[in-house]
Amino acid sequence: MNKGLPPIPYDRMKDQIEKEISSFMEKSGQWDQGMMPAVSYEQGATKISFILPSLTDRGLIEFLGVIKSHIANVRVHSFEDGYYAFQALNQNMFSTENMLDNIKFEFFSLSSSSRAEITKKGELSQEEVNVCIEMFRKAHSSQKESPHVRLRKLGASLISANADMTWDYIAGYDEVKRKIRESIVLPLQNPGVYDSIARKTRRVFESNRPRAVLFEGSPGVGKTTAARVIAGEVDIPLVYVPVESIMSKWYGQSSQNLSGIFDACEDMGGAIIFLDEIDSLAGSRNQNMFEATRRVLSVLLRRLDGIDAAMKTVTIGATNRKEDLDSALISRFDQTILFPLPNSAERASIFSNYAMHLGPEECALLGERSDGMSGRTIKDLCEFAERRWARKIMAKSLEPSAPPIEYYRHSLRVWKDNQ
Ligand SMILES: Nc1ncnc2c1ncn2[C@@H]1O[C@H](COP(=O)(O)OP(=O)(O)OP(=O)(O)O)[C@@H](O)[C@H]1O
Numbered sequence: 001m002n003k004g005l006p007p008i009p010y011d012r013m014k015d016q017i018e019k020e021i022s023s024f025m026e027k028s029g030q031w032d033q034g035m036m037p038a039v040s041y042e043q044g045a046t047k048i049s050f051i052l053p054s055l056t057d058r059g060l061i062e063f064l065g066v067i068k069s070h071i072a073n074v075r076v077h078s079f080e081d082g083y084y085a086f087q088a089l090n091q092n093m094f095s096t097e098n099m100l101d102n103i104k105f106e107f108f109s110l111s112s113s114s115r116a117e118i119t120k121k122g123e124l125s126q127e128e129v130n131v132c133i134e135m136f137r138k139a140h141s142s143q144k145e146s147p148h149v150r151l152r153k154l155g156a157s158l159i160s161a162n163a164d165m166t167w168d169y170i171a172g173y174d175e176v177k178r179k180i181r182e183s184i185v186l187p188l189q190n191p192g193v194y195d196s197i198a199r200k201t202r203r204v205f206e207s208n209r210p211r212a213v214l215f216e217g218s219p220g221v222g223k224t225t226a227a228r229v230i231a232g233e234v235d236i237p238l239v240y241v242p243v244e245s246i247m248s249k250w251y252g253q254s255s256q257n258l259s260g261i262f263d264a265c266e267d268m269g270g271a272i273i274f275l276d277e278i279d280s281l282a283g284s285r286n287q288n289m290f291e292a293t294r295r296v297l298s299v300l301l302r303r304l305d306g307i308d309a310a311m312k313t314v315t316i317g318a319t320n321r322k323e324d325l326d327s328a329l330i331s332r333f334d335q336t337i338l339f340p341l342p343n344s345a346e347r348a349s350i351f352s353n354y355a356m357h358l359g360p361e362e363c364a365l366l367g368e369r370s371d372g373m374s375g376r377t378i379k380d381l382c383e384f385a386e387r388r389w390a391r392k393i394m395a396k397s398l399e400p401s402a403p404p405i406e407y408y409r410h411s412l413r414v415w416k417d418n419q
Protein backbone atom coordinates (compact mmCIF):
# COMPACT_ATOMS: atom_id res chain seq x y z
CA MET A 1 0.00 0.00 0.00
CA ASN A 2 2.73 2.44 0.86
CA LYS A 3 4.39 2.02 -2.53
CA GLY A 4 7.48 0.68 -0.84
CA LEU A 5 7.91 3.67 1.43
CA PRO A 6 8.56 2.63 4.99
CA PRO A 7 6.29 3.88 7.75
CA ILE A 8 7.53 6.97 9.59
CA PRO A 9 7.99 6.72 13.34
CA TYR A 10 4.93 8.16 15.07
CA ASP A 11 6.65 11.08 16.83
CA ARG A 12 8.30 12.27 13.65
CA MET A 13 5.05 12.00 11.76
CA LYS A 14 3.17 14.01 14.42
CA ASP A 15 5.86 16.64 14.42
CA GLN A 16 5.80 16.94 10.66
CA ILE A 17 2.02 17.31 10.45
CA GLU A 18 1.92 19.92 13.21
CA LYS A 19 4.77 21.95 11.71
CA GLU A 20 3.40 21.90 8.17
CA ILE A 21 -0.11 22.78 9.22
CA SER A 22 0.76 25.57 11.62
CA SER A 23 3.01 27.13 9.02
CA PHE A 24 0.18 26.87 6.44
CA MET A 25 -2.29 28.52 8.83
CA GLU A 26 0.12 31.28 9.71
CA LYS A 27 0.92 32.04 6.11
CA SER A 28 -2.69 32.14 5.10
CA GLY A 29 -3.53 34.39 8.04
CA GLN A 30 -5.94 32.00 9.73
CA TRP A 31 -3.97 30.77 12.72
CA ASP A 32 -6.34 29.12 15.15
CA GLN A 33 -5.20 26.63 17.75
CA GLY A 34 -8.65 25.06 17.83
CA MET A 35 -8.34 24.12 14.18
CA MET A 36 -5.09 22.15 14.66
CA PRO A 37 -5.49 18.45 13.92
CA ALA A 38 -5.59 16.09 16.90
CA VAL A 39 -2.96 13.40 16.32
CA SER A 40 -2.87 10.31 18.54
CA TYR A 41 -1.66 6.73 18.72
CA GLU A 42 -3.89 4.35 20.64
CA GLN A 43 -4.18 0.60 20.73
CA GLY A 44 -1.76 0.15 17.89
CA ALA A 45 -3.52 2.60 15.58
CA THR A 46 -2.77 6.11 14.37
CA LYS A 47 -5.60 8.61 14.36
CA ILE A 48 -5.65 12.14 12.95
CA SER A 49 -8.75 14.24 13.10
CA PHE A 50 -9.55 17.83 12.29
CA ILE A 51 -12.50 20.17 11.99
CA LEU A 52 -13.75 21.01 8.50
CA PRO A 53 -15.04 24.56 8.04
CA SER A 54 -17.73 23.02 5.83
CA LEU A 55 -18.38 19.77 4.05
CA THR A 56 -19.91 20.32 0.65
CA ASP A 57 -20.31 17.83 -2.20
CA ARG A 58 -17.64 19.71 -4.10
CA GLY A 59 -15.31 19.57 -1.09
CA LEU A 60 -15.86 15.84 -0.82
CA ILE A 61 -14.92 15.35 -4.46
CA GLU A 62 -11.79 17.42 -3.91
CA PHE A 63 -10.82 15.24 -0.93
CA LEU A 64 -11.33 12.14 -3.03
CA GLY A 65 -9.08 13.70 -5.68
CA VAL A 66 -6.35 14.22 -3.08
CA ILE A 67 -6.67 10.65 -1.83
CA LYS A 68 -6.58 9.22 -5.37
CA SER A 69 -3.49 11.21 -6.26
CA HIS A 70 -1.51 9.53 -3.48
CA ILE A 71 -3.16 6.16 -3.04
CA ALA A 72 -3.74 3.89 -6.00
CA ASN A 73 -6.84 1.98 -5.00
CA VAL A 74 -9.57 2.98 -2.63
CA ARG A 75 -13.10 1.82 -2.09
CA VAL A 76 -16.11 3.67 -0.87
CA HIS A 77 -16.86 2.25 2.53
CA SER A 78 -19.84 4.43 3.27
CA PHE A 79 -21.72 7.10 1.38
CA GLU A 80 -24.63 8.01 3.55
CA ASP A 81 -26.02 11.46 4.02
CA GLY A 82 -23.58 13.05 6.45
CA TYR A 83 -21.15 10.12 6.70
CA TYR A 84 -18.67 9.29 3.98
CA ALA A 85 -15.77 6.87 4.31
CA PHE A 86 -13.07 5.74 1.91
CA GLN A 87 -10.70 2.87 2.58
CA ALA A 88 -7.43 1.99 0.89
CA LEU A 89 -7.34 -1.46 -0.72
CA ASN A 90 -4.43 -3.87 -0.57
CA GLN A 91 -1.64 -3.71 -3.11
CA ASN A 92 -3.32 -6.68 -4.71
CA MET A 93 -6.74 -5.14 -5.14
CA PHE A 94 -8.51 -8.48 -4.91
CA SER A 95 -6.98 -9.59 -1.68
CA THR A 96 -9.10 -8.63 1.28
CA GLU A 97 -6.71 -9.93 3.90
CA ASN A 98 -6.38 -7.46 6.81
CA MET A 99 -7.81 -4.84 4.55
CA LEU A 100 -9.44 -3.02 7.43
CA ASP A 101 -5.95 -2.28 8.79
CA ASN A 102 -5.28 -0.01 5.80
CA ILE A 103 -5.67 3.71 5.99
CA LYS A 104 -9.27 4.95 6.18
CA PHE A 105 -10.64 8.43 5.59
CA GLU A 106 -13.92 9.34 7.23
CA PHE A 107 -15.95 12.52 6.88
CA PHE A 108 -18.72 13.44 9.24
CA SER A 109 -21.10 16.22 8.46
CA LEU A 110 -22.96 17.39 11.53
CA SER A 111 -25.30 20.30 11.83
CA SER A 112 -22.98 22.11 14.23
CA SER A 113 -19.64 21.23 12.63
CA SER A 114 -18.02 18.82 10.21
CA ARG A 115 -14.97 16.70 10.79
CA ALA A 116 -12.43 14.52 8.97
CA GLU A 117 -10.91 11.49 10.64
CA ILE A 118 -8.00 9.47 9.30
CA THR A 119 -7.15 6.15 10.94
CA LYS A 120 -4.72 3.36 10.25
CA LYS A 121 -3.38 0.36 12.08
CA GLY A 122 0.29 1.06 12.79
CA GLU A 123 2.18 4.03 11.46
CA LEU A 124 1.71 6.14 8.34
CA SER A 125 3.96 6.26 5.30
CA GLN A 126 5.20 9.61 3.97
CA GLU A 127 2.67 9.37 1.15
CA GLU A 128 -0.14 8.96 3.65
CA VAL A 129 1.09 11.88 5.75
CA ASN A 130 1.08 13.99 2.60
CA VAL A 131 -2.57 13.10 1.97
CA CYS A 132 -3.51 14.37 5.45
CA ILE A 133 -1.64 17.64 5.06
CA GLU A 134 -2.98 18.29 1.59
CA MET A 135 -6.50 17.49 2.65
CA PHE A 136 -6.27 19.96 5.52
CA ARG A 137 -5.01 22.62 3.14
CA LYS A 138 -7.85 21.95 0.69
CA ALA A 139 -10.39 22.17 3.48
CA HIS A 140 -9.08 25.53 4.59
CA SER A 141 -8.09 27.04 1.29
CA SER A 142 -11.48 28.59 0.53
CA GLN A 143 -11.29 30.33 3.90
CA LYS A 144 -8.33 32.42 2.97
CA GLU A 145 -9.80 33.64 -0.29
CA SER A 146 -11.23 37.10 -0.22
CA PRO A 147 -15.04 37.40 -0.20
CA HIS A 148 -14.80 38.89 -3.71
CA VAL A 149 -13.09 35.81 -5.08
CA ARG A 150 -15.52 33.54 -3.26
CA LEU A 151 -18.47 35.45 -4.69
CA ARG A 152 -17.17 35.14 -8.21
CA LYS A 153 -16.64 31.41 -7.82
CA LEU A 154 -20.17 31.07 -6.52
CA GLY A 155 -21.61 32.69 -9.64
CA ALA A 156 -22.35 36.12 -8.16
CA SER A 157 -20.71 39.36 -9.24
CA LEU A 158 -20.03 42.73 -7.74
CA ILE A 159 -21.66 45.66 -9.48
CA SER A 160 -19.50 48.68 -9.11
CA ALA A 161 -20.68 52.26 -9.16
CA ASN A 162 -20.90 53.68 -12.64
CA ALA A 163 -20.91 57.45 -12.97
CA ASP A 164 -23.29 57.31 -15.95
CA MET A 165 -25.83 55.30 -14.00
CA THR A 166 -27.78 57.90 -12.08
CA TRP A 167 -31.53 58.16 -11.56
CA ASP A 168 -31.68 60.32 -14.69
CA TYR A 169 -30.84 57.24 -16.71
CA ILE A 170 -34.31 55.94 -15.83
CA ALA A 171 -36.87 58.27 -17.42
CA GLY A 172 -40.14 58.86 -15.54
CA TYR A 173 -40.94 56.52 -12.64
CA ASP A 174 -40.79 59.31 -10.04
CA GLU A 175 -42.96 57.40 -7.59
CA VAL A 176 -40.81 54.25 -7.90
CA LYS A 177 -37.63 56.29 -7.44
CA ARG A 178 -39.08 57.98 -4.35
CA LYS A 179 -39.99 54.63 -2.78
CA ILE A 180 -36.53 53.21 -3.48
CA ARG A 181 -34.88 56.26 -1.96
CA GLU A 182 -37.02 56.01 1.15
CA SER A 183 -36.80 52.30 1.72
CA ILE A 184 -33.27 51.45 0.57
CA VAL A 185 -31.00 54.39 -0.17
CA LEU A 186 -31.66 56.67 2.82
CA PRO A 187 -31.41 53.93 5.48
CA LEU A 188 -28.14 52.72 3.97
CA GLN A 189 -26.72 56.22 3.76
CA ASN A 190 -27.75 57.21 7.29
CA PRO A 191 -28.00 54.05 9.40
CA GLY A 192 -27.31 56.03 12.59
CA VAL A 193 -30.51 58.06 12.32
CA TYR A 194 -32.67 54.97 11.99
CA ASP A 195 -30.90 53.19 14.84
CA SER A 196 -31.26 56.16 17.21
CA ILE A 197 -35.00 56.22 16.56
CA ALA A 198 -35.25 52.50 17.25
CA ARG A 199 -33.30 52.94 20.49
CA LYS A 200 -35.88 55.49 21.63
CA THR A 201 -38.87 53.41 20.65
CA ARG A 202 -38.04 49.74 21.23
CA ARG A 203 -37.99 48.07 24.62
CA VAL A 204 -35.55 45.58 23.14
CA PHE A 205 -33.37 47.18 20.51
CA GLU A 206 -33.78 45.87 17.00
CA SER A 207 -33.18 47.47 13.68
CA ASN A 208 -36.10 49.24 12.02
CA ARG A 209 -34.36 49.31 8.67
CA PRO A 210 -35.88 47.24 5.89
CA ARG A 211 -33.98 44.04 5.32
CA ALA A 212 -35.63 42.80 2.18
CA VAL A 213 -37.47 44.60 -0.61
CA LEU A 214 -39.12 43.03 -3.63
CA PHE A 215 -39.10 44.71 -7.06
CA GLU A 216 -42.08 43.54 -9.04
CA GLY A 217 -42.91 44.36 -12.63
CA SER A 218 -43.18 43.16 -16.23
CA PRO A 219 -40.02 42.38 -18.18
CA GLY A 220 -38.00 45.40 -19.28
CA VAL A 221 -39.40 48.03 -16.90
CA GLY A 222 -36.08 48.88 -15.28
CA LYS A 223 -35.80 46.64 -12.19
CA THR A 224 -32.23 45.52 -12.84
CA THR A 225 -31.30 49.00 -14.00
CA ALA A 226 -32.61 50.46 -10.73
CA ALA A 227 -30.32 48.10 -8.81
CA ARG A 228 -27.35 49.38 -10.80
CA VAL A 229 -28.27 52.96 -9.94
CA ILE A 230 -28.59 52.08 -6.24
CA ALA A 231 -25.05 50.64 -6.38
CA GLY A 232 -23.79 54.08 -7.34
CA GLU A 233 -25.77 55.87 -4.63
CA VAL A 234 -24.68 53.96 -1.56
CA ASP A 235 -21.29 53.18 -0.23
CA ILE A 236 -21.66 49.45 0.18
CA PRO A 237 -21.10 46.82 -2.49
CA LEU A 238 -23.96 45.52 -4.56
CA VAL A 239 -23.77 41.80 -5.17
CA TYR A 240 -25.64 40.64 -8.23
CA VAL A 241 -27.01 37.11 -7.96
CA PRO A 242 -28.62 35.68 -11.11
CA VAL A 243 -30.88 33.16 -9.41
CA GLU A 244 -31.76 31.38 -12.64
CA SER A 245 -28.12 30.63 -13.47
CA ILE A 246 -27.29 29.65 -9.89
CA MET A 247 -30.16 27.18 -10.05
CA SER A 248 -29.30 25.62 -13.39
CA LYS A 249 -25.52 25.82 -13.30
CA TRP A 250 -25.00 24.63 -9.77
CA TYR A 251 -27.89 22.26 -9.57
CA GLY A 252 -27.39 20.05 -6.46
CA GLN A 253 -25.00 22.59 -5.06
CA SER A 254 -27.20 25.66 -5.38
CA SER A 255 -28.44 25.90 -1.81
CA GLN A 256 -24.92 25.67 -0.34
CA ASN A 257 -23.73 28.23 -2.86
CA LEU A 258 -26.50 30.63 -1.98
CA SER A 259 -25.53 30.26 1.68
CA GLY A 260 -21.92 30.91 0.68
CA ILE A 261 -22.98 34.10 -1.07
CA PHE A 262 -24.75 35.39 2.04
CA ASP A 263 -21.70 34.45 4.16
CA ALA A 264 -19.30 36.22 1.81
CA CYS A 265 -21.46 39.35 1.95
CA GLU A 266 -21.40 39.33 5.74
CA ASP A 267 -17.60 38.85 5.63
CA MET A 268 -17.32 41.92 3.46
CA GLY A 269 -18.98 43.86 6.24
CA GLY A 270 -22.36 44.07 4.55
CA ALA A 271 -23.73 44.37 1.06
CA ILE A 272 -26.88 44.73 -0.94
CA ILE A 273 -27.72 41.35 -2.41
CA PHE A 274 -29.70 41.65 -5.60
CA LEU A 275 -31.49 38.37 -6.31
CA ASP A 276 -32.44 38.82 -9.93
CA GLU A 277 -35.16 36.69 -11.53
CA ILE A 278 -36.24 35.20 -8.28
CA ASP A 279 -39.17 33.63 -10.17
CA SER A 280 -36.87 30.80 -11.19
CA LEU A 281 -37.66 29.56 -7.70
CA ALA A 282 -41.34 29.43 -8.52
CA GLY A 283 -41.97 26.96 -11.31
CA SER A 284 -40.62 23.57 -10.36
CA ARG A 285 -40.60 21.57 -13.55
CA ASN A 286 -39.30 18.17 -12.55
CA GLN A 287 -38.74 16.22 -9.39
CA ASN A 288 -34.97 16.86 -9.13
CA MET A 289 -35.43 20.51 -9.80
CA PHE A 290 -38.21 20.54 -7.26
CA GLU A 291 -35.85 19.20 -4.60
CA ALA A 292 -33.14 21.75 -5.45
CA THR A 293 -35.70 24.57 -5.46
CA ARG A 294 -37.06 23.49 -2.12
CA ARG A 295 -33.60 23.58 -0.57
CA VAL A 296 -32.73 26.95 -2.06
CA LEU A 297 -36.04 28.32 -0.82
CA SER A 298 -35.40 27.12 2.68
CA VAL A 299 -31.95 28.76 2.70
CA LEU A 300 -33.55 32.00 1.55
CA LEU A 301 -36.30 31.86 4.15
CA ARG A 302 -33.75 31.34 6.91
CA ARG A 303 -31.42 34.03 5.62
CA LEU A 304 -34.08 36.65 5.09
CA ASP A 305 -35.70 36.29 8.45
CA GLY A 306 -34.81 33.54 10.80
CA ILE A 307 -32.08 32.27 13.05
CA ASP A 308 -29.45 32.57 10.33
CA ALA A 309 -30.64 35.98 9.24
CA ALA A 310 -27.90 38.01 7.64
CA MET A 311 -27.38 40.99 9.91
CA LYS A 312 -25.54 43.39 7.70
CA THR A 313 -27.08 42.72 4.33
CA VAL A 314 -30.10 44.14 2.58
CA THR A 315 -31.71 41.89 0.04
CA ILE A 316 -33.53 43.05 -3.06
CA GLY A 317 -35.43 40.45 -5.03
CA ALA A 318 -36.71 41.05 -8.56
CA THR A 319 -39.58 39.18 -10.13
CA ASN A 320 -42.08 39.50 -12.93
CA ARG A 321 -44.32 36.76 -11.60
CA LYS A 322 -44.93 37.59 -7.97
CA GLU A 323 -48.16 35.58 -7.96
CA ASP A 324 -46.17 32.38 -8.63
CA LEU A 325 -43.77 32.90 -5.76
CA ASP A 326 -43.94 30.89 -2.58
CA SER A 327 -46.10 32.79 -0.11
CA ALA A 328 -43.66 32.24 2.77
CA LEU A 329 -40.98 33.85 0.63
CA ILE A 330 -43.13 36.84 -0.27
CA SER A 331 -43.94 37.39 3.39
CA ARG A 332 -40.21 37.74 4.16
CA PHE A 333 -40.00 40.92 2.12
CA ASP A 334 -40.78 44.01 4.17
CA GLN A 335 -41.99 45.89 1.13
CA THR A 336 -42.88 45.38 -2.52
CA ILE A 337 -42.11 48.14 -5.00
CA LEU A 338 -44.18 47.83 -8.12
CA PHE A 339 -42.65 48.92 -11.43
CA PRO A 340 -45.68 49.52 -13.68
CA LEU A 341 -45.46 49.73 -17.45
CA PRO A 342 -44.71 53.36 -18.33
CA ASN A 343 -47.64 55.70 -19.04
CA SER A 344 -47.80 57.88 -22.13
CA ALA A 345 -45.83 60.80 -20.63
CA GLU A 346 -43.19 58.41 -19.28
CA ARG A 347 -42.87 56.69 -22.63
CA ALA A 348 -42.32 60.11 -24.21
CA SER A 349 -39.61 60.79 -21.71
CA ILE A 350 -37.97 57.39 -22.34
CA PHE A 351 -38.00 58.21 -26.06
CA SER A 352 -36.30 61.50 -25.27
CA ASN A 353 -33.56 59.59 -23.41
CA TYR A 354 -32.82 57.41 -26.42
CA ALA A 355 -33.61 59.94 -29.15
CA MET A 356 -32.60 63.23 -27.59
CA HIS A 357 -32.47 65.00 -30.91
CA LEU A 358 -36.26 64.79 -31.28
CA GLY A 359 -38.38 67.69 -30.06
CA PRO A 360 -40.87 67.43 -27.15
CA GLU A 361 -43.90 67.22 -29.46
CA GLU A 362 -42.30 64.45 -31.48
CA CYS A 363 -41.50 62.48 -28.33
CA ALA A 364 -45.02 63.10 -27.02
CA LEU A 365 -46.42 61.72 -30.25
CA LEU A 366 -44.25 58.59 -30.06
CA GLY A 367 -45.26 58.24 -26.40
CA GLU A 368 -48.94 58.29 -27.32
CA ARG A 369 -48.51 55.69 -30.00
CA SER A 370 -46.52 53.19 -27.97
CA ASP A 371 -49.15 52.03 -25.50
CA GLY A 372 -48.19 48.79 -23.71
CA MET A 373 -44.46 49.08 -24.37
CA SER A 374 -41.83 48.71 -21.70
CA GLY A 375 -38.69 50.84 -21.45
CA ARG A 376 -36.73 47.96 -22.95
CA THR A 377 -39.02 47.72 -25.99
CA ILE A 378 -38.70 51.47 -26.55
CA LYS A 379 -34.93 51.26 -26.29
CA ASP A 380 -34.87 48.33 -28.75
CA LEU A 381 -37.15 50.23 -31.09
CA CYS A 382 -34.83 53.26 -31.06
CA GLU A 383 -31.87 51.02 -31.83
CA PHE A 384 -33.79 49.48 -34.69
CA ALA A 385 -34.47 52.94 -36.13
CA GLU A 386 -30.79 53.88 -35.79
CA ARG A 387 -29.61 50.77 -37.57
CA ARG A 388 -31.99 51.31 -40.48
CA TRP A 389 -30.84 54.93 -40.70
CA ALA A 390 -27.18 53.86 -40.63
CA ARG A 391 -27.75 51.55 -43.60
CA LYS A 392 -29.34 54.39 -45.53
CA ILE A 393 -26.48 56.76 -44.70
CA MET A 394 -23.95 54.24 -45.93
CA ALA A 395 -25.88 53.40 -49.07
CA LYS A 396 -26.19 57.07 -49.99
CA SER A 397 -22.76 58.13 -48.67
CA LEU A 398 -24.32 60.81 -46.44
CA GLU A 399 -22.71 62.52 -43.46
CA PRO A 400 -23.65 60.67 -40.21
CA SER A 401 -26.59 62.31 -38.42
CA ALA A 402 -29.43 61.31 -36.09
CA PRO A 403 -32.42 59.51 -37.64
CA PRO A 404 -35.44 61.66 -38.57
CA ILE A 405 -38.78 61.09 -36.81
CA GLU A 406 -40.17 59.00 -39.71
CA TYR A 407 -37.71 56.28 -38.86
CA TYR A 408 -39.10 56.03 -35.35
CA ARG A 409 -42.67 56.05 -36.63
CA HIS A 410 -41.75 53.30 -39.04
CA SER A 411 -40.16 51.22 -36.21
CA LEU A 412 -43.36 51.66 -34.22
CA ARG A 413 -45.46 50.36 -37.10
CA VAL A 414 -43.15 47.36 -37.64
CA TRP A 415 -43.30 46.58 -33.94
CA LYS A 416 -47.12 46.78 -33.89
CA ASP A 417 -47.45 44.61 -36.98
CA ASN A 418 -45.36 41.96 -35.28
CA GLN A 419 -47.55 41.86 -32.19
N1 LIG B 1 -37.79 54.15 -17.58
C1 LIG B 1 -36.73 53.83 -18.32
N2 LIG B 1 -35.90 54.78 -18.81
C2 LIG B 1 -34.85 54.48 -19.57
N3 LIG B 1 -34.51 53.21 -19.90
C3 LIG B 1 -35.29 52.21 -19.46
C4 LIG B 1 -36.44 52.46 -18.66
N4 LIG B 1 -37.02 51.28 -18.36
C5 LIG B 1 -36.26 50.35 -18.95
N5 LIG B 1 -35.22 50.89 -19.61
C6 LIG B 1 -34.17 50.21 -20.36
O1 LIG B 1 -34.63 48.94 -20.73
C7 LIG B 1 -33.62 47.95 -20.56
C8 LIG B 1 -34.15 46.82 -19.72
O2 LIG B 1 -34.31 47.23 -18.37
P1 LIG B 1 -34.04 46.24 -17.14
O3 LIG B 1 -33.08 45.20 -17.56
O4 LIG B 1 -33.70 47.07 -15.98
O5 LIG B 1 -35.49 45.62 -16.99
P2 LIG B 1 -35.99 44.53 -15.92
O6 LIG B 1 -37.20 45.12 -15.30
O7 LIG B 1 -34.88 44.13 -15.06
O8 LIG B 1 -36.45 43.37 -16.90
P3 LIG B 1 -36.50 41.78 -16.65
O9 LIG B 1 -37.69 41.51 -15.78
O10 LIG B 1 -36.68 41.23 -18.03
O11 LIG B 1 -35.20 41.40 -16.03
C9 LIG B 1 -32.43 48.63 -19.94
O12 LIG B 1 -31.47 48.83 -20.92
C10 LIG B 1 -32.98 49.95 -19.46
O13 LIG B 1 -32.02 50.92 -19.54
Ligand SMILES: [Mg+2]
Pocket residue numbers: 223224225276277318
Ligand atom coordinates in the same frame (compact mmCIF):
# COMPACT_ATOMS: atom_id res chain seq x y z
MG1 LIG C 1 -33.86 42.28 -14.88
